[in-house]
Amino acid sequence: MMTEKIKEALNNQMIAEMYSSYLYLSMASYFEAKGLEGCSHWMKAQAQEEMVHAMKFYHFIHERGGRAIMKTIDAPPSEWDSPLKAFEHALEHEKYVTSLINNLMELAIEEKDHATQIFLQWFISEQVEEEASASQVAEKMRLAEETHGGLFMLDRELSQRAMPIPIPQEN
Numbered sequence: 001m002m003t004e005k006i007k008e009a010l011n012n013q014m015i016a017e018m019y020s021s022y023l024y025l026s027m028a029s030y031f032e033a034k035g036l037e038g039c040s041h042w043m044k045a046q047a048q049e050e051m052v053h054a055m056k057f058y059h060f061i062h063e064r065g066g067r068a069i070m071k072t073i074d075a076p077p078s079e080w081d082s083p084l085k086a087f088e089h090a091l092e093h094e095k096y097v098t099s100l101i102n103n104l105m106e107l108a109i110e111e112k113d114h115a116t117q118i119f120l121q122w123f124i125s126e127q128v129e130e131e132a133s134a135s136q137v138a139e140k141m142r143l144a145e146e147t148h149g150g151l152f153m154l155d156r157e158l159s160q161r162a163m164p165i166p167i168p169q170e171n
């Protein structure tokens with residue numbers, strides 16, 4: 001059985017992952033309105049990945065005999081000063097999520113909850129990838145903004161990202 005502290009912390013992380021999905025979908029809409037379809041596509045894929053993360057928490061909570069409790073999800077921003085600022089925000093957000101996962105792992109260690117520690121190991125590795133990919137795109141965007149035609153080429157490159165769940169209007 002999970003302790004109340006662990007139950008609440010896992011539930012909060014499920015909501016944080018849903019917020020991440022909401023944030024990236026907001027960024028997708030921002031890019032779409034700017035005609036940057038590839039950037040928008042990349043963010044939609046990211047939003048889907050975050051829902052997958054949220055569902056991993058949902059299933060784990062239930063497997064351990066708890067209940068996933070839905071709570072209010074804060075509204076994310078809807079505007080950024082530039083495409084680069086949006087990707088920099090994505091990178092900062094991923095660093096923040098890494099800190100949440102690390103705190104959760106520390107709590108699981110304190111509470112001697114070995115099953116939760118094993119479950120969280122996947123997220124520890126995933127966050128390394130999440131930060132690396134956001135950082136890579138932010139860096140490419142920085143260079144693209146300095147190069148003539150760079151943004152167009154990067155937008156085309158980002159449109160190639162595999163979509164975890166196909167979206168009807170994109171196929």
Ligand code: FEO
Nearest residue numbers: 017050053097130
């Ligand atoms: Fe679920 Fe991007 O962290």
